[in-house]
Amino acid sequence: MIFSLALRSLGNRRSTALLTVAAIAVSVALLLGVQKMRTAARESFANTVSGVDLIVGARSGQLNLLLYSVFRVGDATANVSWESYQKIARHPDVAWTIPISLGDSHRGFRVLGTTNDYFRHYHYAGERALVFTEGKPFAALYDVVLGADVARALGYRLGSEVVVAHGLGNVSFALHKDKPFRVVGILAPTGTPVDRTVHVPLEAITAIHQDFQGASQPAIGARIGASAAREQVDLTPQSITAFMVGMRSKVMTFTMQRAINEYRSEPLLAIIPGVALTQLWNLVGIADTALMVIAGFVVLAGLLGMLTAILTSLNERRREMAILRSVGARPRHIFTLLVTEAGLLAASGVLAGVALCYGLLFAAAPLLERHYGLVLPLTGLSTQDAALLGAIVVAGLFMGSWPAWRAYRNTLSDGLTLRV
Amino acid sequence: MPHRIVSRLSLLALLAMLAPTLSVGEEFEQHDAHEHGRVTLDVALEGGTLVVEWSAPALQVVGFEHAPRTEAERAALASATAWINRGNGVVGVPPAARCRLRSIQHAPPTLAGHRDAAGKTDHDAEHADFRARVSYECAAPAALTWLEPWVLRQLRGVERVEINLVAPGLQRQSTGASAETRVPLR
Structure with missing residues (x-):
């Protein structure tokens, strides 16, 4: 009523x-x-990275390392030497590592140098692994695996040729045109920064920079062609931007973290992603x-x-x-x-x-x-x-x-x- | 110098094991950030194994950070060391989890004014931290749902507590807990 x-x-x-x-x-x-x-x-x-016990980079701040290594926000202050990476990767308590090399871009998308361990061990949103909608992981030096957004935005398919630019600009003058990459795999959408990443083999990052060592002038002698770069030069990188670590036992995580943070040959920083994320939330x-x-x-x-x-x-x-x-x-x-x-x-x-x-x-x-x-x-x-x-x-x-x-x-x- | 490196690394037996594999020729020294009033608890859990590693400035544990000068200071240091070595009352967990103490790893901090074998005073160690690693084996890990940081009862002047937690599928940091605050382990 x-x-x-x-x-x-x-x-x-x-x-x-x-x-x-x-x-x-x-x-x-x-x-x-x-x-x-x-x-x-x-x-x-929180869903962007899971199952990674430690992220190791040059000694800076926890948040800085987390943001550039996982979210592609900001830049690294310094790199990690290959020797230090190898030493930690070979430690008996370490189950697996994913090396990460950042710094190049392709038409506005970040290029990430890594190994096939990335596709094997990187997880997001709990237990979800990366899935290929098309193609497969790297098999050759100039192979590239695209995130879902990259493939969609740029209209790439399997077999498309990709030219990587030096630096991070959208339009870069230093294009590595002599060494084109070929798309061999496209990942399923994840809703994480992986979707907007161009993945290339770690050695390819070294290869495309062979010409750029010293100044921007090519080294004395002939330019290193795509095939020569593959065959004649040692492509082991001298350094990487950061790496992710999976431990055999979670119980050893803090011990390893402290060992890395107290490592005396190189100033390194190991962070536990979830802990660093909590700090980010406290800030935000x-x-x-x-x-x-x-x-x-x-x-x-x-x-x-x-x-x-x-x-x-x-x-x-x-x-x-x-x-x-x-x-x-x-x-x-x-x-x-x-x-x-x-x-x-x-x-x-x-x-x-x-x-x-x-x-x-x-x-x-x-x-x-x-x-x-x-x-x-x-x-x-x-x-x-x-x-x-x-x-x-x-x-x-x-x-x-x-x-x-x-x-x-x-x-x-x-x-x-x-x-x- | 190498003597101190070794003594520091031997703080934890496991660290000492890592030391030979993780150190090479050229070395530098970096000092830990030392913040009075700040206590860290690293809690790792996997299967039935619970490992709690806590560290606190000596100021919070015994009330001073120099080598003991008086009888009272010597007694405080002795009782703190004895408590740490007993491994009792570090954390509280649900009794249903049936956790048993398995091992304690602890080495006393280097307090300033301490004279080493060569009779040289260690001036660098103006700050000293206590650090201990306590392992438990739990018969019913499914019941292990929370943890209380009882170690805080033994410490004085604590201003900030950071509890870092690592377990399968879980990584988290909690802050500002008191000895009676239950930290969820799930």
Whole structure:
């Protein structure tokens, strides 16, 4: 009864009601969006690498090493010598290693020099291994394996020729044109930076740089051609950017980490990816919380807008209330009516906000994935989200009780003789 | 110099095992970041094996970082060393996991003013850390769901605690725990 009265009363003031709902909807969409992005970003980062016990690079900072080795963000301060890498890789407690050599690019995508161990041991999102949609791992020096996004964005297929540029620019003047690579494999999408990486054999990185040793001038004698580079030159790299380590036993992880951090021949740093990631969240957490607080205040502003709309309407509706009283409504009915009205506005605002948020996420997901590698899974509302939204409706009801109280007082004193 | 390298590396028997394979001719020395009030707990878990390695500045363990000068300081050092070697009360775990202490590895820190065999004072060791590695074997590892860092009860003036956790499918760091805070192991 009261519910339908509230609905009809709102219907009578359609435009104000709709605007109020819209204000709440926008604020709720913002709050929910921030919440969703925050969890998606965390999951995306946490899912990028798994099963790697240690990442070893030149001694810098934990976060720096994690960001450049796994997320391809930023650059290495220095490299790791091949001798040190070999020494650690051969240690009896080490099960496997994945060497990583960064620094070149191909049409805006990072080139990563590695070995076939990368395809064997690299895992993401728990236990998922890299899968080839087409082709196979490296077999020859100038083979290249593409991430899913690279293949899609550049339209490459198996057998396509790829020219690697020196440096990281989108358009680089130092192209290694004399040594073209051939696509032998394309990886399935992973939702991690692997998708945007061009993988080449470690030795190929050395080979394409043979010409660049010393200055940018070729070495004395003939230029090293593609075939000669393969046959005549020792292509063992002198250094690599970083490497990932899998231990035989997790129990030895900290011991190995300390041994590497105290290694006296070269300043190296070993990090545990999950631990470094926790530190990253501690850092990002401040900005995160700030965003949530801002979004919370925007919701509060939306609810205050609703309160203003109901309060200002009270005077116009004195006659409506008086008529309701004359047909037998008690003051408490008037109170309930107004609270119900506020509840309806808040609830529809929340529903519209959820719809708006999902609509926006759905529209923005492909863009975010392409440009930032951030995968936004369209998951349902978590219990935390639901609790948050419920709290907004309850807050709306509470806010509605103020105008309801005033209307209640008015109806006690106003008679039908009221002149508006 | 080589004497100190060896003494430091022998802090842990396993480290000492690593030392010959991981060191070559040219060497440099880098000093650990030493932060008073900061305690680290490295917890590794695999199968029924639980390894807890803790390190804390001597200031937090005995209240000073120089060689003991007074009787009271000597007693504090002796009782701390005895406690560490007993291996009791380092962590608390669910009794249902039925964990038994298996081994303790610990070597006392080099405290400044300490005279080595040649009678030379070690000035570099102005800061000293206690570090111990305690291994447990648990009969029912499935019940091993949490851990309490009881070692904090033995330490004084702790301002920051970092608990690094490694287990199959899990890598995490927790901070700010107290001795009674349960750190989930799952």
